[in-house]
Amino acid sequence: MSMIKFIIRRMIAMIPVLFGTLTLVFVLSRLMPGDPILAYLPEGKVDVALYNQMRHELGFDQPIIVQYFRYLGDLFVGNWGFSVSINRGQSVWSLIMQRLPRTVDIAIFSMLIAGFLGIKTGVVSAVNRNKPKDTILRGLALIGVAIPVFFMGMILQFTVGYLVPIFPTTGFKTYSYPNPELVTGFRMIDAFLSGEFYMIGDYLYHLVLPVVCLSFIILAGITRQSRSSMLEVLEQDYVRTARAKGCKEKDVINTHARKNSLIPTITVIGLSFAGLLSGAVLTETTFGLVGVGELLIASIRDVDYWVMNALVFVITILFVSINLVTDVIYAMLDPRIVY
Secondary structure, three states, X not given: OOHHHHHHHHXXXXXXXXXXXXXXXHHXXXXXXXXXXXXXXXXXXXXXHHHHHHHHHOOOOOOHHHHHHHHHHHHHHOOOOEOOOXXXXXXXXXXXXXXXXXXXXXXXXXXXXXXXXHHHHHHHHHHOOOOHHHHHHHHHHHHHHHOOHHHHHHHHHHHHHHHOOOOOOOOOOOOOOOOOOXXXXXXXXXXXXXXOHHHHHHHHHHHHXXXXXXXXXXXXXXXXXXHHHHHHHHOOHHHHHHHHOXXXXXXXXXXXXXXXXXXXXXXXXXXXXXXXXXXXXXXXXXXXXXXXXXXXXXXXXXXXXXXXXXXXXXXXXXXXXXXXXXXXXXXXXXXXOOO
C-alpha cells in the first residue's frame, strides 16, 4: 500500500477514536457535580428568570440526545462558546490560544533536548554494556523514571532558584516586562516581529527550569528504550558481518546499528511529545506557567464545560495526529516497512 493510501486510511480510522473520546467526555461532563450556569451567574441570590433564560440559550432544557449532537456540531464547526467560570465571557478559542503556545514551546524544547540526549546516552550505554559508564547512565535513567516530576521541579527550584539564585522559579516573564504585540500568540515570534528582542532572552531564561525538569523525566524513558533497542540490534547477523568485514566500530554503531534501533524509540518519543502537548499539568503548576494543562484542571474544577470540551477535542486531535506522523517516520527510517 502506498504511503498516501496509508495516510488516508489512518485518517479515516481517526474518526471513530475522535467520536468515541468526545462521546465519553460528554457523558462524564453531564455526570459531574456542579452547575455551569450557576458558576457563571453572580454569587448570591440566584435570579430564576435569568437562570432559565441561560439554560434555554445554552440548550440545557433540550433532550440529552439533542444536546449531544449540538455539542458535536459546535465543536466541529469551531463554535466553542465562552468560558462560564474560568474567565467569564471570554471566547474559549481565544482562551485556549493564549495558553497553547506556551505549552507548545515547553514541549518542543523539552522534546528536542530529551530526544537528542536520550538516543545518545542509550547508544553509549548499550555499547558499554555492564561497564561503569553503562551502570552510571542506567542509574540516572532509573532515577528519572522513579522521581515524580513535581518533586524534581521542587528540587530545581530549591537548589538553583533559592539556595543559589541563578534562574527564576515561577512565571514565564519578568513581571515588569510587557507583552509583545499579539501576532501569532507565540511570545518569541511576536517579540521578534515587534523588534523587542530582549523579551526573547527573558522568556528563554524563565523556561530553563521547567524545560530541564521535563527533559530529565522524559530523557530517562527514552534512554532505557534506546539502550534496549540498541542491544537487540547489536546481536543481529548483519552487525556481526560488518564487524567481520573489518568495519570500524564507530561505523558499525553509527551507520549499521543506530538507525535500525530507532524505530521503537520513535514510538516513545512520539507518545511523550503528544503527552507534553496535551499539557504537562504538574510542571506548569509547579513553575507557575499558565498553560493548557493548568487550564484543563481548572475547567474540570470549575465545571466549565465549554473549555473542557474544546481542550479534549484539541488534545485528541494532537494525539492521533502525532501517532500518524510517528508511523510515517517508521517508513522513512526503515525502507523494509511497507504499508
